[in-house]
Amino acid sequence: MRIAELSTPELRQGHAHSQSHSHSQSHQHLLSQIESSIKQTENLSPDQFPPDTISADLSRFSTQLSHLAPFPNSLKLLIWKLSYRLWNACVDLSNAASLRSLPPSKAEDHAKLRHVASDLLFIASDVSGVPSPAIKSASFYLKTGLIWHDLRSFDLASLCFERATDIVSKIDIDKLSDAGERKLLLDLNIARSKTAWEIRDRSLAIAVVLPLLNRAKGLLFGTPDHHKSLANQYLAFGKTALAKSEESQDLNDALKLMNEALDLYEKGLREARTRQETVDLKDLRSKTLRFISALHLQKNEFESVIKCVRVLREECESGEHHPSLSVLAMKAWLGLGKYGEAEKELRGMVVNKGIPEGVWVSAVEAYFQAAGTAGAETAKGVFLGLLGRCHVSAGSAVRVAHRVIGDVSEGSRVRAKVVAELVSDNRVVALFNGEGAAKQRTAMHAVLWNCGAEHFRSKDYETSAEMFEKAMLYIPFDIESRILRAKGFRVLCLCHLGLSKLDQAYEYINEAEKLEPNTSCVLMQFKIYLQKKDQNGAIDQIQAMATCLDFTPDFLSLAAHEAVACRALAVAVASLSNLLNFYAPGKSMPATEVVVLRTLVTILTQEPGNELEALKFVKRVHDRASELGSDCFFGTGEVGRRERNWFAVTSWNLGTKIGKEKNYELCGEFLRLASEFYGLLADGQAEENMVCKSLVLSVSAIIASENQRKTTLSESEVKQALELLDRAGKILKSILPGTQLNGDQLTTTEPDLYFIYTICAYDIHGRLNDSGSQLKLVQKFTSSKAHNPKHLLQIGISASQGPRTNHEVATFALNECLSAFLSSSSPDYQNVALIVRRLIGVTSIHKGDTDDEAVYGMYKQAYRVMVGLKDSEYPTEEGKWLAMTAWNRASLAVRLGQTDVARKWMDVGLQLAKHVPGMETYRACMEDFINDFEKRFCAPDDGERKIDSARSII
Numbered sequence: 001m002r003i004a005e006l007s008t009p010e011l012r013q014g015h016a017h018s019q020s021h022s023h024s025q026s027h028q029h030l031l032s033q034i035e036s037s038i039k040q041t042e043n044l045s046p047d048q049f050p051p052d053t054i055s056a057d058l059s060r061f062s063t064q065l066s067h068l069a070p071f072p073n074s075l076k077l078l079i080w081k082l083s084y085r086l087w088n089a090c091v092d093l094s095n096a097a098s099l100r101s102l103p104p105s106k107a108e109d110h111a112k113l114r115h116v117a118s119d120l121l122f123i124a125s126d127v128s129g130v131p132s133p134a135i136k137s138a139s140f141y142l143k144t145g146l147i148w149h150d151l152r153s154f155d156l157a158s159l160c161f162e163r164a165t166d167i168v169s170k171i172d173i174d175k176l177s178d179a180g181e182r183k184l185l186l187d188l189n190i191a192r193s194k195t196a197w198e199i200r201d202r203s204l205a206i207a208v209v210l211p212l213l214n215r216a217k218g219l220l221f222g223t224p225d226h227h228k229s230l231a232n233q234y235l236a237f238g239k240t241a242l243a244k245s246e247e248s249q250d251l252n253d254a255l256k257l258m259n260e261a262l263d264l265y266e267k268g269l270r271e272a273r274t275r276q277e278t279v280d281l282k283d284l285r286s287k288t289l290r291f292i293s294a295l296h297l298q299k300n301e302f303e304s305v306i307k308c309v310r311v312l313r314e315e316c317e318s319g320e321h322h323p324s325l326s327v328l329a330m331k332a333w334l335g336l337g338k339y340g341e342a343e344k345e346l347r348g349m350v351v352n353k354g355i356p357e358g359v360w361v362s363a364v365e366a367y368f369q370a371a372g373t374a375g376a377e378t379a380k381g382v383f384l385g386l387l388g389r390c391h392v393s394a395g396s397a398v399r400v401a402h403r404v405i406g407d408v409s410e411g412s413r414v415r416a417k418v419v420a421e422l423v424s425d426n427r428v429v430a431l432f433n434g435e436g437a438a439k440q441r442t443a444m445h446a447v448l449w450n451c452g453a454e455h456f457r458s459k460d461y462e463t464s465a466e467m468f469e470k471a472m473l474y475i476p477f478d479i480e481s482r483i484l485r486a487k488g489f490r491v492l493c494l495c496h497l498g499l500s501k502l503d504q505a506y507e508y509i510n511e512a513e514k515l516e517p518n519t520s521c522v523l524m525q526f527k528i529y530l531q532k533k534d535q536n537g538a539i540d541q542i543q544a545m546a547t548c549l550d551f552t553p554d555f556l557s558l559a560a561h562e563a564v565a566c567r568a569l570a571v572a573v574a575s576l577s578n579l580l581n582f583y584a585p586g587k588s589m590p591a592t593e594v595v596v597l598r599t600l601v602t603i604l605t606q607e608p609g610n611e612l613e614a615l616k617f618v619k620r621v622h623d624r625a626s627e628l629g630s631d632c633f634f635g636t637g638e639v640g641r642r643e644r645n646w647f648a649v650t651s652w653n654l655g656t657k658i659g660k661e662k663n664y665e666l667c668g669e670f671l672r673l674a675s676e677f678y679g680l681l682a683d684g685q686a687e688e689n690m691v692c693k694s695l696v697l698s699v700s701a702i703i704a705s706e707n708q709r710k711t712t713l714s715e716s717e718v719k720q721a722l723e724l725l726d727r728a729g730k731i732l733k734s735i736l737p738g739t740q741l742n743g744d745q746l747t748t749t750e751p752d753l754y755f756i757y758t759i760c761a762y763d764i765h766g767r768l769n770d771s772g773s774q775l776k777l778v779q780k781f782t783s784s785k786a787h788n789p790k791h792l793l794q795i796g797i798s799a800s801q802g803p804r805t806n807h808e809v810a811t812f813a814l815n816e817c818l819s820a821f822l823s824s825s826s827p828d829y830q831n832v833a834l835i836v837r838r839l840i841g842v843t844s845i846h847k848g849d850t851d852d853e854a855v856y857g858m859y860k861q862a863y864r865v866m867v868g869l870k871d872s873e874y875p876t877e878e879g880k881w882l883a884m885t886a887w888n889r890a891s892l893a894v895r896l897g898q899t900d901v902a903r904k905w906m907d908v909g910l911q912l913a914k915h916v917p918g919m920e921t922y923r924a925c926m927e928d929f930i931n932d933f934e935k936r937f938c939a940p941d942d943g944e945r946k947i948d949s950a951r952s953i954i
Helices: 009-013 015-042 052-066 073-097 104-124 133-150 154-168 179-199 202-219 224-243 248-271 275-298 302-315 323-335 339-351 357-387 394-405 412-423 426-431 435-457 461-474 479-498 502-515 519-531 535-545 553-565 569-580 593-604 611-628 630-634 637-660 664-681 685-709 715-735 750-767 771-783 789-800 807-822 829-866 876-895 899-914 920-936 940-953
Strands: none
Touching (some): 015 052, 104 154, 133 179, 154 179, 202 248, 224 248, 224 275, 248 275, 275 302, 302 323, 323 339, 339 357, 357 394, 357 412, 394 412, 394 426, 435 461, 435 479, 479 502, 519 553, 535 553, 569 593, 593 611, 593 630, 593 637, 611 630, 611 637, 611 664, 637 664, 637 685, 664 715, 685 750, 750 771, 750 789, 771 789, 771 807, 807 829, 829 899, 899 920
16 A cells, blocks of 8 residues: 555544545546547547557556446446447557557457457446347447467466456346347357367367357257357367377267267258258268268278278268269278279379369378388379379378388389389379479489489399489480480499490490599499409409599409409509508508508419519518508507508518419518518517527528529629528527527427528628638537437538538538537447548549548448448448448559558548458458459569559459
8 A cells, every 4th residue: 555545544534424425536537538548539530559658557457447346337338438438449449550560469459448348338338228238238348358368378368257257147038039149149158168178288278168169059049050160169179179189089089079069060051041041051961971081090990981981972962072072082991901992083083173183192101001012003093093184293292102102122123113114104204204293303303313222222223223224214305314314324224234234234324424524434334344254354444444534443343342252363463562552651541551441462372373462562661661661651559560560571471472372582582572571579588589580581591592593693793692591590599599490480490490490501701702701600600409310411511511511610510410420329320431432522523642640540440330230221332432442442552552551541441341241252352352462562573463463343
């Protein structure tokens, strides 16, 4: 309460005397203010909007006035007139505003003014002399509520409807005779139901709306229009419930509402008096039945749908049924599984020219969706039948084709075949002629293209080719579509490649090249040559790729993959070799250079005879790694290590394989490269061992290749071998003495490796005339745990023969070997005899007569070896050789008159002969000669004769 409104005790005392006069003054003051605001409203031009203050002031004055009730009849009449003046002013403003768009805020101001007018009329209540004042007040509230409803101010609309309902509730309905007053009561109930429908949740709205509409049934008064209005509202609610149905309950509610509407239409027909009323109600009844039929269809109550359709067809006097009936019937028959009946309905639609295009297209889609592949022919027949009887758009053709094609699954080939026949029909193609159908033409091309692509992915190349061919029908023959046509020819080439129809594929790709020459065309020609196993032609296409404007190295990579898949290894090598020409620092490539080189080596080694070509690429790997850096070329981390290891192992395997095939020159190259790659790993003892093995065996292969080629190593080759051996020697120092060196590709053990290293180094140093180094090598080898007598024997033999003999090494090695054999628990006398003979030969050649005792000592040593042996334990032939060569040495001494020397050699020869089986006859002659030599040697006459006799014995 405002402070200014508080009254003092003195004022209250006189209040009772002045109350009546004060009320009269308040009434007049408020009414004058209300009239002033109404005049402002009346004076507004059609271009003006009522200010916000007018509606606010009038609302405030109306509220204040309601607090002063009751009023005398004269005052009521004045309020009544002011209400009508305000209402009429609002009507004029609304009529003017309807000619132009009105902002929402101004529309609300109009509604507020009407609401004030309704409140003023309600304040006046009953006015003597005014007929049906309650009905008029209720009508004001009804109309105002409808305006609020249109503005979606449902709470205010509901308030108006409730006020109007309170007003008419006091009226005796039976005493109403005016049709307009009766219609007002019905409209009020319908309006209340509409607002209740909007402001409540759908399930609650049904519960509120149905009682309101049922109450309205008592206000129909036997009038067809009343039945029609109420039925229309039932139908409207039912349609809304059907459109927004999410649960089965929503469908049940919609059905309940539509059945109520149907019942009211039928009752209205019974009340109809004019032909127009009958026709209108029958049309609405049919419409409701169609909705009920659609609702039954949505609920899968197919029998009910058929019943509704039959009723509608029976009631149609003209015979021109609504287009939806055939669709509803067809879908119901499909739901019942009666495809024959459904097909009859569908074909019947073809005859009915009044059926809209969208309806029969939808029907065709629904039929095919239910019938599936079995309905493809029917769908095609119906569509082609419609072409001759009604206008068919290109868009409809696209929809039907898309629906019939469906997804690539079981039966898809049949559907694709039907669509191919459909879209290739001249009448269908004609639908897409002209610029107006450009969008639909593009859509049809996309449908057919996508179908072809799906079948291509599933490797159904025959169906795919057919769909791509039909898609070409929907590409215009203009310059703008040239690229698209070229694309179509290229994909057709691929389809025929898949079908191994190489001639057709070649024709298609030639057509594509005429339209758009590019690398893709060359690549497909390349594939055709591969399929024809024409490797030379395929290689020519590889060369042609680089001349195309859109060429990128990726095409060469793709070509290599295709060639490998076709086992055209020479073509794959050519592709990858060309790809290597495009590598440069920082350039993006389809694969790293090391991967390309690894692939090349792998391909080349799949067939024999390509080792030299493989060596070229392995060398390139080594050169590029040296040029770019190991990590940059191979990669870092585990990836780089795997790449290095792959080339190391591959080089080793190729080297050992070729070595077994006695291609020593290539063997040496591969093993040298293997040592380089293993050296790049260098992260363990195993890798160091493999480096050493590769180096040693590489030099061994170099020496072997010299003997194979029957040439002499050049100075540079000798120098290279020496460098390799120096590297190997440094590694051997770190691993000797040790146990076996294990490798995945080699079973050579450490002693064997050291021996090979020694004998190779001995050979190379011999070429440099470095006999001192040769001796040191052998001495060092002999002092190591790696040596064994057989190794020394081989070194001794090698040093004792050939163009570069070294008697010091030979003598040393053979003596060490002899000592080793003799010290064995079970000596190998075959090798002992061989060593003795070699030592005698070496000593005789290099020392001659200057050191006769050395040679004599070897014979004596042989004799000591033979003493005590079993017969034939010492090789017989070697024993005979020793005995006879010793005896022959005596003959020279006899000739020279060296009796002591002769006697010495004859004695050792005889002693040796005694221990050699089979020399008994020789031994007897020897003994006779010696006896005679001792008796008669001094007689000059007999001396010459005895010497000749000795010669004859030997």
